Amino acid sequence: xxxxxxxxxxxxxxxxxxxxxxxxxxxxxxxxxxxxxxxxxxxxxxxxxxxxxxxxxxxxxxxxxxxxxxxxxxxxxxxxxxxxxxxxxxxxxxxxxxxxxxxxxxxxxxxxxxxxxxxxxxxxxxxxxxxxxxxxxxxxxxxxxxxxxxxxxxxxxxxxxxxxxxxxxxxxxxxxxxxxxxxxxxxxxxxxxxxxxxxxxxxxxxxxxxxxxxxxxxxxxxxxxxxxxxxxxxxxxxxxxxxxxxx
Numbered sequence: 001x002x003x004x005x006x007x008x009x010x011x012x013x014x015x016x017x018x019x020x021x022x023x024x025x026x027x028x029x030x031x032x033x034x035x036x037x038x039x040x041x042x043x044x045x046x047x048x049x050x051x052x053x054x055x056x057x058x059x060x061x062x063x064x065x066x067x068x069x070x071x072x073x074x075x076x077x078x079x080x081x082x083x084x085x086x087x088x089x090x091x092x093x094x095x096x097x098x099x100x101x102x103x104x105x106x107x108x109x110x111x112x113x114x115x116x117x118x119x120x121x122x123x124x125x126x127x128x129x130x131x132x133x134x135x136x137x138x139x140x141x142x143x144x145x146x147x148x149x150x151x152x153x154x155x156x157x158x159x160x161x162x163x164x165x166x167x168x169x170x171x172x173x174x175x176x177x178x179x180x181x182x183x184x185x186x187x188x189x190x191x192x193x194x195x196x197x198x199x200x201x202x203x204x205x206x207x208x209x210x211x212x213x214x215x216x217x218x219x220x221x222x223x224x225x226x227x228x229x230x231x232x233x234x235x236x237x238x239x240x241x242x243x244x245x246x247x
Contacts, residue, residue: 035098035105036215042094088177089186091214096187107150107210109190111171114156115204117164128162134169134229137204139241141225146247148215153241155207155227164202168232171196175211178222178242213245221245 099106120126126133136157145151159167172195175188188194190209211225223243230236 034102035095038098038102039091039094042097043090087216088179088214089184091216092175092177092186092188092212095212096189099189106189106191107212109192109210110206110208111192111196111198111200112206112208113201113203114206115158117160117202120158120160120203124158124160126160130160131162132167132231132234133160134158134231134234135237136227136229136239139225139227139239141241141243144246145213145243147213147217147221147245150210150212151243153209153211153225153243155209155239156204157207157227157229157237158204159200159202159229159231161202166199166201168197168199170230170232170236171198171207172228172230172236173207173209174226174228176224176226178224183224211243213243217245219245219247 138156140154141151159169161167176183176185224240226240228236228238
């Protein structure tokens with residue numbers, strides 16, 4: 001009898017856990033679907049405005065006629081004159097607009113201390129004579145980068161001060177789309193903001209963000225994620241990572 005009750009409780013616990021996980025996954029998926037829907041609408045409006053009143057009138061007629069043309073394709077038609085950079089700029093401008101309207105849709109970002117002052121001091125043989133120091137050590141992207149995904153990008157950087165004091169720093173995050181050999185900066189946002197000013201403990205810090213990749217990005221499409229870290233009044237250390245769409 002006791003075993004039956006324990007098994008029943010176990011089943012209930014598992015069921016509740018699965019329900020919680022599925023609810024959370026559904027909420028995330030729903031927010032992502034809402035973002036995609038918002039982005040498509042904003043892309044159409046942005047490219048129509050850029051094409052002039054004639055295009056806007058044509059777009060209005062299309063909407064009134066209830067034609068179900070894919071919004072992403074409509075945006076592509078409007079931005080084709082601008083090439084890859086024009087289309088990507090329209091996409092990221094739309095994403096930025098949607099994030100501003102719905103801040104809760106911005107993917108989670110995180111900044112955490114991963115190594116203390118003494119450990120980094122030993123690793124790099126730091127001495128007070130070197131003065132205040134900042135350096136971006138690495139930028140990593142785990143796994144493949146696919147169209148329509150939001151790959152996680154982690155940046156590891158160190159901040160060192162002669163006395164081991166907390167230090168005021170500025171972190172600046174940028175995103176570029178590569179058209180041929182030319183990188184074009186596009187709007188980029190994180191929960192912590194694209195530019196963040198804060199005070200951190202000395203040692204190593206890890207910054208984690210998510211980079212949205214356009215759903216229409218073709219295999220081989222390239223993007224550049226750039227991060228810079230500077231102590232107050234000091235020179236920024238800048239590093240970047242190229243992201244290439246695999247499929």
